[in-house]
Amino acid sequence: MSSPPRRDDSAPTGRAPVTLMKLAEMRALGEPIVMVTAYDHPSALAVEAAGVDMVLVGDSAANNVLGYPDTVPVTVDELLMLSAAVRRGLKTPLLVGDLPFGSYEASDAQAIGTAHRFVKEAGCDAVKLEGGGASADRARAIVRAGVPVMGHVGLTPQTATALGGYRAQGRTAERARDVLDDALALQRAGCFAIVFEAIPADVTDVIMQHMDVPVIGIGAGASTDGQVLVLHDLLGIHQGRKPKFVKEYGAIGQAMIAGVAAYADEVRTRTFPGTQHSYGIAPEELERLKAAVSGHGSLAW
Ligand code: KIV
Numbered sequence: 001m002s003s004p005p006r007r008d009d010s011a012p013t014g015r016a017p018v019t020l021m022k023l024a025e026m027r028a029l030g031e032p033i034v035m036v037t038a039y040d041h042p043s044a045l046a047v048e049a050a051g052v053d054m055v056l057v058g059d060s061a062a063n064n065v066l067g068y069p070d071t072v073p074v075t076v077d078e079l080l081m082l083s084a085a086v087r088r089g090l091k092t093p094l095l096v097g098d099l100p101f102g103s104y105e106a107s108d109a110q111a112i113g114t115a116h117r118f119v120k121e122a123g124c125d126a127v128k129l130e131g132g133g134a135s136a137d138r139a140r141a142i143v144r145a146g147v148p149v150m151g152h153v154g155l156t157p158q159t160a161t162a163l164g165g166y167r168a169q170g171r172t173a174e175r176a177r178d179v180l181d182d183a184l185a186l187q188r189a190g191c192f193a194i195v196f197e198a199i200p201a202d203v204t205d206v207i208m209q210h211m212d213v214p215v216i217g218i219g220a221g222a223s224t225d226g227q228v229l230v231l232h233d234l235l236g237i238h239q240g241r242k243p244k245f246v247k248e249y250g251a252i253g254q255a256m257i258a259g260v261a262a263y264a265d266e267v268r269t270r271t272f273p274g275t276q277h278s279y280g281i282a283p284e285e286l287e288r289l290k291a292a293v294s295g296h297g298s299l300a301w
Contacts, residue, residue, distance in 0.1 A: 018053050018094045020126075020148055020192045026053070026225070027214040033226025035216050036234070039065045039082045043231055044089025052093050054216070056128065056228065057083040059098040059158065064232040071157045074100045076114055083122035096150055097124035101158040104129055108141035115147040126192065130156035132182025136189040143190035151186030153179050154220065155198035166243070168198045168219070176203045180210065187213055195228060196220035198245065219245030 016022070026033050035054035038044045039061040047055055061082050062074035076099075083097045097118035104111035111129070118124040126148035129135050139149045154169045163169060170176035179199060186194050193214040196204055201221025208215060208223050217224030229246065232238055236248040237256070266272035281289075 013048065013092045015051070015092045017092055020094070023053070023094065023193060023214050033214055033216060035226055035228035037061075037064075037228070037230045037232075038086050038089075039231070041085045041089045044086040047231070048090050048092060053226070054096060054228075055086060055090060055093045056096045057086050057098060057122075057124070058128075058230065059100045060230050062100075064230060064238070070160070072101050076100060076103045076117065080117060080122045083118060083124055087123035094125045095123070096126045096128050097122055099127050099129045104138050104142075105134065108138060111138040111142050112145040112147075115142040115145065115149075119147055126150055128152055128195070130158050132178075132185045136182070136185035139186055139191055140189035148192045149190070150216075151183070151189075151191040151194040152197065153182040153186065153194060153199075154196050157197075166198075168200060170199045170203045176200075176206070179203065180207045183207055183215075184210060187211065196224060198243070219243060 023033060033054065034052045035056060036047050036052050037056045037058040037060060038047050039057060044055065057079060059071040059074050059079065061079060062068040062071045065082070066074060066078060068074060079098060079100055083095070087095055099111070099114055099118070103114040115127045118127050127142065128150040129139060129142075130152040132151075132153060135151070139151060142149050155163065155166065157166065160166050170179040176199075179196075183194055183196070191213060193216060194211070196207070196215055196217045198219040199207075199217075199221070201223070204215075204217065204220045205223045214225040216226040216228045218228045233242055233246040234248060235250040235252040237253045239253055242248070263272065
């Protein structure tokens with residue numbers, strides 16, 4: 001036994017669940033939309049308690065929790081397991097599942113099948129896919145099949161190699177036009193919202209004038225309708241180089257190392273466990289046990 005079985009006895013949040021209509025309303029009212037990634041149940045409880053509006057089980061789980069070098073190898077089954085765990089921890093935010101590389105590009109049928117798995121098996125409210133062009137066709141098909149879709153333009157990590165690496169997109173007039181075209185195609189396809197990743201802020205300002213759906217930025221400046229960050233980046237869980245657009249609001253990685261090191265030290269110096277961490281037995285029971293073990297008692301074994 002490491003911890004007691006869990007049941008959902010958390011207090012009601014007092015907030016109504018976030019719907020697509022609510023997001024559109026927030027955009028119309030100019031209320032910033034807060035989105036963050038989560039990949040497991042404890043993180044879901046934390047982001048729920050923090051009051052975010054949308055949670056993405058991103059394919060960035062690949063490098064943030066599964067140890068892959070990038071997002072390409074992560075599978076549908078892996079993301080479904082993580083999404084289901086997040087679902088069990090959320091009451092309020094809209095839950096978006098990321099369709100991983102290779103799970104939606106081949107055909108509309110493949111895209112619809114994968115999207116339905118995210119809804120039926122993991123309880124996601126919506127799915128996200130990357131890119132314009134053919135991805136806009138896939139988005140349209142999924143929307144028609146009854147699943148809300150979030151688009152993603154600019155730096156699209158699943159196809160980063162084709163984009164010349166992990167770098168800002170839309171830095172020439174022609175490439176900025178490509179980003180605009182992708183965003184418009186996704187909007188026409190019926191996406192309820194679109195992520196803009198790693199785009200110059202001035203380009204975002206121009207594109208925003210053409211957008212009718214909520215736009216969530218990550219490294220795209222301040223004029224979008226909301227912002228998204230990867231939980232592990234914003235909490236400082238990983239050490240090492242971060243993209244320019246990351247701001248760290250915590251140093252959890254350091255705190256984790258310090259906590260485990262303190263535990264290791266106390267085990268090695270025998271200062272843990274203390275009596276307050278140990279179970280007791282009634283003195284008379286202990287006496288009976290000792291007598292029995294030494295051969296003088298009447299305890300039947
Ligand atoms: O997978 C992810 O974390 C994402 C966000 C960066 C939007 O796609």
